[in-house]
Amino acid sequence: MLVMRIFKWWRWSAVLAVTAVGSVRAQDTVFTGTNKGADRVRIAAAGFHAEVGEAAPLKQTFDSVLESDLKNAGVFDVVAKSMQPQAEPAGPKQVDLAAWGGGATAAAYVAFGSFTAQGGKAAVNAYVFDTHNAQYPQVIGKQYTDVADDAAARMMAHRFADEIILRLGGGVAGIAETKIYYVHAGGGVKEIWAMDYDGANPHAVTRLGGIALSPRVSPDNSRVAFASLDKYGFQIKMYSLLLGRMVSFAPQAGTNIAPAWSPGGQLAWSSSKSGDPEIYVADASGNGAHRVTNYKGPDVSPSWNPKTGSQMAWISGRTGLPQMYTMDADGANVQRMTDGGYATSVSWSPNGQFLAFAWNRKYGPGAPGGQDIYVMDVASKKWIQLTNGLGQCDFPTWSPDGRHVAFAVGSGARGQVWTMLADGTGKHKLAGGDMPNWSFK
Amino acid sequence: MKRSSLSYRRSGAAVLALMLAGSLAGCKHKKAAAAPMAPAIDSGVTPTATISADPVAIDQGQSVVLNWRTTNATAVSIEGIGAVNPSGTQTVTPSASTNFHLVAKGDGGTMDASVRVTVRVPVAPSGDTGASSNLNGDMGTDAAFHAAVQDVYFGYDSYDLDGKAQSASAAAASFLSAHSAVRVTIGGYCDERGSAEYNLALGENRANAVKEALVAAGVAPGRVRVVSYGKEKQFCTEATAACYAENRRAQFNLDR
Amino acid sequence: MVSERMKVRTTRGARDVAAAVVLHAIVLGGIFGAGWLDHRHEANWGDLQAQAGAVQATMVSSLPLPPRVKPREDSVLASETPSVAPPVKKAAVEPPPEPRAVPVPEKRTPPKKVAPQPTYAPPKVASEPPPKPTNRVTSGQTSGVRIAMQAVKNSVGTSAINVTDQSFGDRFGYYVRAMNAKISQQWLTQSLDANAQGRRVYLTFRIDREGVPGDVRIVQSSGDRTLDQSAVRALERIDTLGPLPDAYSGSYITVQYYFEPQG
Numbered sequence: 003m004l005v006m007r008i009f010k011w012w013r014w015s016a017v018l019a020v021t022a023v024g025s026v027r028a029q030d031t032v033f034t035g036t037n038k039g040a041d042r043v044r045i046a047a048a049g050f051h052a053e054v055g056e057a058a059p060l061k062q063t064f065d066s067v068l069e070s071d072l073k074n075a076g077v078f079d080v081v082a083k084s085m086q087p088q089a090e091p092a093g094p095k096q097v098d099l100a101a102w103g104g105g106a107t108a109a110a111y112v113a114f115g116s117f118t119a120q121g122g123k124a125a126v127n128a129y130v131f132d133t134h135n136a137q138y139p140q141v142i143g144k145q146y147t148d149v150a151d152d153a154a155a156r157m158m159a160h161r162f163a164d165e166i167i168l169r170l171g172g173g174v175a176g177i178a179e180t181k182i183y184y185v186h187a188g189g190g191v192k193e194i195w196a197m198d199y200d201g202a203n204p205h206a207v208t209r210l211g212g213i214a215l216s217p218r219v220s221p222d223n224s225r226v227a228f229a230s231l232d233k234y235g236f237q238i239k240m241y242s243l244l245l246g247r248m249v250s251f252a253p254q255a256g257t258n259i260a261p262a263w264s265p266g267g268q269l270a271w272s273s274s275k276s277g278d279p280e281i282y283v284a285d286a287s288g289n290g291a292h293r294v295t296n297y298k299g300p301d302v303s304p305s306w307n308p309k310t311g312s313q314m315a316w317i318s319g320r321t322g323l324p325q326m327y328t329m330d331a332d333g334a335n336v337q338r339m340t341d342g343g344y345a346t347s348v349s350w351s352p353n354g355q356f357l358a359f360a361w362n363r364k365y366g367p368g369a370p371g372g373q374d375i376y377v378m379d380v381a382s383k384k385w386i387q388l389t390n391g392l393g394q395c396d397f398p399t400w401s402p403d404g405r406h407v408a409f410a411v412g413s414g415a416r417g418q419v420w421t422m423l424a425d426g427t428g429k430h431k432l433a434g435g436d437m438p439n440w441s442f443k
Numbered sequence: 444m445k446r447s448s449l450s451y452r453r454s455g456a457a458v459l460a461l462m463l464a465g466s467l468a469g470c471k472h473k474k475a476a477a478a479p480m481a482p483a484i485d486s487g488v489t490p491t492a493t494i495s496a497d498p499v500a501i502d503q504g505q506s507v508v509l510n511w512r513t514t515n516a517t518a519v520s521i522e523g524i525g526a527v528n529p530s531g532t533q534t535v536t537p538s539a540s541t542n543f544h545l546v547a548k549g550d551g552g553t554m555d556a557s558v559r560v561t562v563r564v565p566v567a568p569s570g571d572t573g574a575s576s577n578l579n580g581d582m583g584t585d586a587a588f589h590a591a592v593q594d595v596y597f598g599y600d601s602y603d604l605d606g607k608a609q610s611a612s613a614a615a616a617s618f619l620s621a622h623s624a625v626r627v628t629i630g631g632y633c634d635e636r637g638s639a640e641y642n643l644a645l646g647e648n649r650a651n652a653v654k655e656a657l658v659a660a661g662v663a664p665g666r667v668r669v670v671s672y673g674k675e676k677q678f679c680t681e682a683t684a685a686c687y688a689e690n691r692r693a694q695f696n697l698d699r
Numbered sequence: 700m701v702s703e704r705m706k707v708r709t710t711r712g713a714r715d716v717a718a719a720v721v722l723h724a725i726v727l728g729g730i731f732g733a734g735w736l737d738h739r740h741e742a743n744w745g746d747l748q749a750q751a752g753a754v755q756a757t758m759v760s761s762l763p764l765p766p767r768v769k770p771r772e773d774s775v776l777a778s779e780t781p782s783v784a785p786p787v788k789k790a791a792v793e794p795p796p797e798p799r800a801v802p803v804p805e806k807r808t809p810p811k812k813v814a815p816q817p818t819y820a821p822p823k824v825a826s827e828p829p830p831k832p833t834n835r836v837t838s839g840q841t842s843g844v845r846i847a848m849q850a851v852k853n854s855v856g857t858s859a860i861n862v863t864d865q866s867f868g869d870r871f872g873y874y875v876r877a878m879n880a881k882i883s884q885q886w887l888t889q890s891l892d893a894n895a896q897g898r899r900v901y902l903t904f905r906i907d908r909e910g911v912p913g914d915v916r917i918v919q920s921s922g923d924r925t926l927d928q929s930a931v932r933a934l935e936r937i938d939t940l941g942p943l944p945d946a947y948s949g950s951y952i953t954v955q956y957y958f959e960p961q962g
Contacts, residue, residue: 255646
């Protein structure tokens with residue numbers, strides 16, 4: 003009895019020791035040279051100066067889109083409008099840097115300028131000034147001209163925001179000019195639609211009147227590949243965004259779904275031409291198709307490593323419930339990434355380091371677990387969960403700057419497209435839809 | 444027949460039905476679905492649509508009464524018949540088995556419903572593989588086909604043929620052996636859980652598992668065509684175990 | 700008598716042996732127990748919060764996002780909304796132990812996993828704004844005598860930067876600041892030896908017009924190889940520091956940089 007007690011006590015202390023070691027290790031991990039909070043660049047966006055008249059409503063659009071773009075970017079601490087000077091300086095002569103850089107505003111940078119519209123043409127003179135560099139304050143000085151309408155005002159704000167993000171965000175270009183392609187369901191049909199990255203301007207791309215799924219836009223933004231159901235099952239189809247019509251993709255036997263572009267413009271997809279769904283690779287017209295997986299069971303949803311173009315992640319049901327795997331683009335070096343549950347819909351991050359995917363870790367008959375978006379570090383297979391309690395989340399897709407992930411909540415006609423920063427913050431709904439795919443630049 | 448009792452509705456109708464039934468508890472997916480999101484149904488009231496046929500199986504030349512009802516619809520049509528009143532009945536005499544597809548369009552969106560009428564085509568005296576039927580020989584009618592060939596059901600996330608599924612496949616194989624001119628499609632279906640892309644691959648495996656069983660039993664592979672629908676075409680749209688089981692199937696149809 | 704004494708001695712000897720066996724058992728049990736527990740800890744990759752914390756740290760240095768979310772200490776989620784996991788989930792997943800809680804092992808049941816808490820201390824940075832350049836070029840380019848480095852201090856140490864073209868730092872202070880922030884974000888110091896503290900490694904590198912750093916050289920070693928390497932790696936991890944300002948006419952800039960870890 004005493005021995006047992008001693009033994010228990012011993013194990014107890016062993017546990018303590020392990021805990022202590024573990025804590026030290028965790029502590030070390032924390033010190034990764036990362037800088038907290040303060041290195042989000044604090045920026046103020048002044049209202050743009052506009053004369054009353056034609057420009058006034060467009061300037062409102064411009065101001066709000068610019069502010070929302072800067073907030074969405076994830077790299078700025080945008081000064082609240084109520085905390086900044088109410089002045090709307092039109093140009094460098096009017097701007098009072100001390101007022102923007104000091105007091106409660108305390109912005110390191112201020113964006114300002116003028117918006118003019120006359121005779122159907124709009125012009126924006128846009129500046130970003132460094133409030134603490136009195137001698138050479140100018141960081142950006144740009145002029146944008148376009149037609150005087152709401153869409154153009156929105157686009158000019160996107161372009162200016164992207165310029166600011168590029169210059170002040172460490173050289174990674176912004177995404178305000180990117181689009182999200184997605185599936186829009188309604189009236190018994192599913193079509194491919196597109197919208198701006200912020201959910202504005204949703205519009206139909208295809209009008210086929212059938213079931214179209216899994217849009218994937220090519221790296222040069224010239225084409226959208228998708229899967230479409232006809233009498234003989236699902237086929238890969240190709241829509242040219244430049245020509246505004248369907249272009250040919252060589253028909254393949256069997257069920258053909260889930261296309262994915264390599265950074266070099268090849269297409270991978272899942273085809274059952276052999277009788278079992280396997281991953282195939284062909285050129286952008288469907289020629290030269292060759293198989294890269296060879297294992298009984300569903301193999302689907304490939305995603306290339308956009309950084310190298312030499313690896314793919316995909317989903318396979320070869321051992322039962324679907325799991326996430328990676329392999330070289332020729333099918334060699336297969337590695338299983340998930341250790342259980344129900345993992346689907348993988349998307350490889352632009353820097354090649356992460357996989358975003360949907361995972362239901364408690365999936366199974368009778369299990370009420372949720373399907374959520376996770377991100378895994380490819381090298382270490384460590385992961386974090388980014389969504390929780392939103393509903394059935396699926397189809398994550400990385401923005402080209404690697405700072406954002408869009409995903410679907412729910413599916414079909416009830417589906418919604420959401421977006422968030424890649425650290426799981428800033429979640430918000432963009433539009434009704436399913437299977438989002440973020441365009442390249 | 445089992446098939447005729449299944450109302451083949453689109454997901455929207457299911458949402459509505461579920462909302463009315465208040466049976467959302469215990470299903471996350473359904474919770475997310477509680478608020479209609481698609482732009483198509485953001486405004487106005489979603490139409491409802493139901494259609495039935497009596498009887499659902501006839502001999503060729505006989506008539507059947509279609510009975511449909513819609514609400515909140517501004518334009519109602521039945522494929523093959525054209526625009527119709529919001530609610531009504533009509534007697535039709537289809538020459539071949541037909542899906543009567545009712546589409547109700549309203550300010551709040553579009554809803555559709557369909558009913559299948561099976562027409563028993565008289566047996567052609569010899570090898571008639573015409574457009575109306577490719578059945579051949581003694582007892583080859585749609586009804587006979589569906590009487591002899593039952594759908595194959597699968598377990599959760601599985602494409603293995605269990606005992607019941609094997610006997611269903613064997614029955615289909617013997618029918619096909621007896622009717623050498625008959626060609627079939629096998630549709631692979633999944634329940635609504637899980638991911639759409641993965642389910643399409645899984646549906647393919649289900650349909651292919653049945654095809655392999657037929658081929659192993661001596662049916663020429665060229666007579667069997669496989670189409671996967673994943674979870675895109677649900678037979679039953681309720682979030683119940685029975686409904687999920689109903690949807691996890693490989694379905695035989697005559698290939699025309 | 701003799702035999703009795705011997706008997707006593709034997710019993711005592713047996714007692715000593717028994718005590719020794721028990722003690723050995725305790726020691727071995729402790730060793731194996733600890734090893735086993737530690738093994739358990741390693742085996743469940745991804746399942747433990749400490750490791751989720753680690754991936755958070757990896758992500759933080761790899762995502763082009765400024766770190767800002769402090770992982771919740773009681774969950775693996777990086778989610779803004781707290782978990783509303785269904786009750787069944789709780790039964791399936793062990794709730795994370797309290798920070799100080801120590802599982803009391805019982806004989807029959809395997810001990811619970813002990814997940815060290817990710818003590819994700821917010822590394823602080825650069826609270827002081829970069830000093831204004833005091834030295835101004837008055838007559839064209841002069842030799843790089845004046846090295847007014849913009850130093851950035853953070854919890855991992857100090858790094859400082861200087862662009863050899865003196866007017867560059869004056870005119871494009873924003874670029875130097877953004878560059879400094881980005882490099883210090885990429886500087887991973889967890890493998891550094893405690894002896895490296897207080898030492899400095901001086902590097903130079905070039906940035907071409909597109910912003911790509913290259914030609915990284917150690918000008919003066921810190922004497923600590925791991926520190927030297929960590930500094931070089933920080934630069935190698937960077938694809939771009941952003942295109943050089945349009946108004947800058949040169950085709951590249953040369954940057955001097957030092958890293959100095961602090962305890």
